[in-house]
Amino acid sequence: MASTEARRECETEDCSKDAKLQCPTCIKLGIQGSYFCSQECFKGSWASHKLLHKKAKEEQNQNETKNCVEKETNTDPWPGYRYTGKLHPHYPLTPMRSVPGNIQKPDYADHPRGMSESEQFLKGTSQIKILSAEDIEAMRVVSKLAREVLDIAAMMVKPGVTTEEIDHTVHLACIARNCYPSPLNYYNFPKSCCTSVNEVICHGIPDRRPLQDGDILNVDITVYHNGFHGDLNETFYVGEVEEEAKKLVQTTYECLMQAIDSVKPGIRYRELGNIIQKHAQANGFSVVRSYCGHGIHKLFHTAPNVPHYAKNKAVGVMKPGHVFTIEPMICEGGWQDETWPDGWTAVTRDGRRSAQFEHTLLVTETGCEILTRRLEDNGRAHFLSQM
Amino acid sequence: MEEEDDCPELVPIDPKPPVSSVGQIPVTIITGYLGAGKTTLLNYILTEQHNKRIAVILNEFGEGSALEKSLAVSQAGELYEEWLELRNGCLCCSVKDNGLKAIENLMEKKGKFDYILLETTGLADPGAVASMFWVDAELGSDIYLDGIVTVIDAKYGLQQLSEEKAEGLLNEAARQIALADLTIINKTDLVSGEDLDRVKDTVRSINGLVKIVETQRSRVDLSEVLDLHSFDTENAANLSEKLHLMRSPHPHLDKSILTVTFEVPGDLSEDALNLFVQDLLWEKLFLNKGGQPMTVIRLKGIVALAGKDHQVMLQGVHELYELNETPERWEENVRINRLVFIGRNLDKDVLQEHFLARVLHKLDN
Numbered sequence: 201m202a203s204t205e206a207r208r209e210c211e212t213e214d215c216s217k218d219a220k221l222q223c224p225t226c227i228k229l230g231i232q233g234s235y236f237c238s239q240e241c242f243k244g245s246w247a248s249h250k251l252l253h254k255k256a257k258e259e260q261n262q263n264e265t266k267n268c269v270e271k272e273t274n275t276d277p278w279p280g281y282r283y284t285g286k287l288h289p290h291y292p293l294t295p296m297r298s299v300p301g302n303i304q305k306p307d308y309a310d311h312p313r314g315m316s317e318s319e320q321f322l323k324g325t326s327q328i329k330i331l332s333a334e335d336i337e338a339m340r341v342v343s344k345l346a347r348e349v350l351d352i353a354a355m356m357v358k359p360g361v362t363t364e365e366i367d368h369t370v371h372l373a374c375i376a377r378n379c380y381p382s383p384l385n386y387y388n389f390p391k392s393c394c395t396s397v398n399e400v401i402c403h404g405i406p407d408r409r410p411l412q413d414g415d416i417l418n419v420d421i422t423v424y425h426n427g428f429h430g431d432l433n434e435t436f437y438v439g440e441v442e443e444e445a446k447k448l449v450q451t452t453y454e455c456l457m458q459a460i461d462s463v464k465p466g467i468r469y470r471e472l473g474n475i476i477q478k479h480a481q482a483n484g485f486s487v488v489r490s491y492c493g494h495g496i497h498k499l500f501h502t503a504p505n506v507p508h509y510a511k512n513k514a515v516g517v518m519k520p521g522h523v524f525t526i527e528p529m530i531c532e533g534g535w536q537d538e539t540w541p542d543g544w545t546a547v548t549r550d551g552r553r554s555a556q557f558e559h560t561l562l563v564t565e566t567g568c569e570i571l572t573r574r575l576e577d578n579g580r581a582h583f584l585s586q587m
Numbered sequence: 588m589e590e591e592d593d594c595p596e597l598v599p600i601d602p603k604p605p606v607s608s609v610g611q612i613p614v615t616i617i618t619g620y621l622g623a624g625k626t627t628l629l630n631y632i633l634t635e636q637h638n639k640r641i642a643v644i645l646n647e648f649g650e651g652s653a654l655e656k657s658l659a660v661s662q663a664g665e666l667y668e669e670w671l672e673l674r675n676g677c678l679c680c681s682v683k684d685n686g687l688k689a690i691e692n693l694m695e696k697k698g699k700f701d702y703i704l705l706e707t708t709g710l711a712d713p714g715a716v717a718s719m720f721w722v723d724a725e726l727g728s729d730i731y732l733d734g735i736v737t738v739i740d741a742k743y744g745l746q747q748l749s750e751e752k753a754e755g756l757l758n759e760a761a762r763q764i765a766l767a768d769l770t771i772i773n774k775t776d777l778v779s780g781e782d783l784d785r786v787k788d789t790v791r792s793i794n795g796l797v798k799i800v801e802t803q804r805s806r807v808d809l810s811e812v813l814d815l816h817s818f819d820t821e822n823a824a825n826l827s828e829k830l831h832l833m834r835s836p837h838p839h840l841d842k843s844i845l846t847v848t849f850e851v852p853g854d855l856s857e858d859a860l861n862l863f864v865q866d867l868l869w870e871k872l873f874l875n876k877g878g879q880p881m882t883v884i885r886l887k888g889i890v891a892l893a894g895k896d897h898q899v900m901l902q903g904v905h906e907l908y909e910l911n912e913t914p915e916r917w918e919e920n921v922r923i924n925r926l927v928f929i930g931r932n933l934d935k936d937v938l939q940e941h942f943l944a945r946v947l948h949k950l951d952n
Contacts, residue, residue: 220599221597221598221599222597222598222599223595223597223598224595224596224597224598225595227598236597238597239596239597242594242597243594246594250594324715324718326869326906468861468865489723489725489726489727490683490726507723509723509725509726510725511723511724511725512723512725513721513723513907513908513909515869515906515907516869517865517869517870536727
């Protein structure tokens with residue numbers, strides 16, 4: 201990290217005096233390093249310096265028109281926002297989809313702000329529900345349905361397909377199975393699943409952007425059926441993907457599976473983060489800290505909280521009958537995240553890629569049952585078949 | 588719209604704020620009944636520390652329904668309002684509390700504060716508020732929980748503490764004392780020396796470890812209130828000393844919150860200690876002689892872990908707990924474990940027995 205006491209030299213040609221001042225227009229345009237020793241000196245080189253501004257403004261305009269005019273797609277809905285990577289939203293979104301009246305909906309579906317009163321009621325508690333045999337059966341059913349929907353989404357992943365198209369299919373697939381797509385209107389989330397591309401860590405909103413060759417895409421599916429939610433996600437390759445990206449996806453999957461391997465009664469929830477971080481770090485990757493796994497059954501998100509990083513203070517010990525998710529988000533670069541102005545899309549601050557995998561698990565007497573496991577192809581994650 | 592050809596006025600180089608947590612910002616939670624003098628204390632702090640940039644949040648964070656919350660910032664004697672955006676988005680699979688994130692976001696945009704003071708309502712559980720800010724060090728937050736300060740009225744405090752609550756319900760005033768790192772007994776000019784002593788004794792019996800300061804009109808030496816470092820290892824030596832001098836206080840009220848303390852020489856097994864604390868805090872496994880489960884509200888201790896040179900600090904608030912190595916070494920000092928438990932239905936004998944049986948390091952392991 202650069203020291204703030206580094207000596208800076210004046211930009212003016214032939215002037216090597218100490219520079220303590222900066223051009224404000226350059227700051228605004230994002231041009232680095234326009235340091236000058238004095239206003240006079242700056243004025244002296246103004247004639248040539250202002251050309252830098254002109255060039256930068258021209259570039260900006262070019263980009264903007266290119267992005268905005270293309271078939272009415274708006275890729276700069278938040279002027280002034282500095283994207284951390286290459287990804288931009290592709291607006292406008294299609295209007296919020298509706299779900300037929302005969303399908304059982306969670307309490308937040310019709311709430312104007314998408315708030316879940318049942319979740320709010322239990323906010324802050326760390327008591328973990330032990331599911332009855334009936335509850336467990338219902339969880340098996342809904343988890344299987346969620347898996348079916350993810351498998352359908354997986355088949356669509358290829359260059360040229362937009363994330364909105366995938367979302368539409370997901371929406372229809374849920375309805376066909378008599379399920380409500382849990383993300384829809386959850387705290388006003390506008391779509392039926394989350395699609396997270398490259399530097400998006402999670403909660404990406406499906407939009408008009410066509411998938412590009414070389415992208416990695418995570419599709420996160422949660423469905424609600426018969427009063428219970430089932431949640432899973434997988435990261436897929438789009439076309440031909442770089443080796444580095446493949447390593448990230450592979451490692452992330454391993455992090456999840458290693459954590460799952462340790463799940464059994466008596467294990468503390470806080471331990472999972474130690475396992476995940478150890479493996480991620482061993483491969484040169486970092487673990488996202490801001491988002492965690494969670495209890496899931498009648499509520500979408502509830503106790504326990506399952507952080508994925510090491511040395512966390514998660515409360516709770518696994519017992520038979522507990523149901524929760526593990527969903528590590530692993531990054532090529534730093535773990536720090538930032539949220540887009542849409543209030544949902546979480547991206548890495550350094551703009552580098554992030555991958556994720558998730559399962560819903562049931563703690564059994566001897567270990568755990570992966571409720572959202574894939575039933576075909578030997579239970580392999582889709583990306584393994586894509587290699 | 589500036590003329591493109593006009594040469595603008597240069598500005599001083601703005602050094603990028605350091606990403607690492609040099610200069611973390613302390614959060615102090617101020618609690619107490621209405622009328623005890625919390626607001627007076629707050630105003631006093633703001634006036635006395637007029638050179639610092641202090642954020643004041645009133646009434647903690649509501650029940651998740653507000654999208655914005657106002658925050659007052661005091662700087663150079665001026666008070667102005669800022670808005671915290673309690674972002675929508677996924678509240679439940681997010682590790683950091685909404686309120687905490689909102690403060691961090693604000694600081695990123697508008698610069699860091701020197702102190703953050705949070706005044707809670709009289710009925711709020713300061714422990715729950717504290718949990719919001721007692722984040723894992725791994726999260727690299729700029730904010731850390733400095734301490735909980737409870738203001739109690741010298742004249743009416745005793746009455747509030749003695750108030751009978753319906754079966755099972757906690758006396759909030761007692762809980763505020765239980766969780767306090769500092770208790771300010773205010774309005775001492777309104778009571779006799781005897782009465783004041785009674786209040787002090789009662790406070791002591793609930794929380795044997797808390798620092799007590801007496802004030803009139805909430806006027807207090809700010810070095811007593813700020814920079815307490817009650818939740819981290821900076822004041823480890825201090826805690827060590829306090830524990831050394833502590834004796835189990837006698838309960839004064841026929842109330843269930845009290846302080847229990849014991850010391851045990853020898854080394855502990857880290858795993859066994861974790862299990863013990865989890866059984867105590869999470870599973871509420873230990874029962875007192877009356878068969879009621881012991882509920883610990885606050886837990887503090889300095890322990891000697893087998894194989895570790897350094898003294899280890901144990902901290903707990905409700906169910907959250909942490910073990911942290913302190914910079915203090917045992918060296919020639921006798922390796923001895925001192926623990927303080929504050930809560931309901933505590934039974935020293937039962938606790939100590941369980942502790943001795945399960946946590947002491949067995950040499951043959």
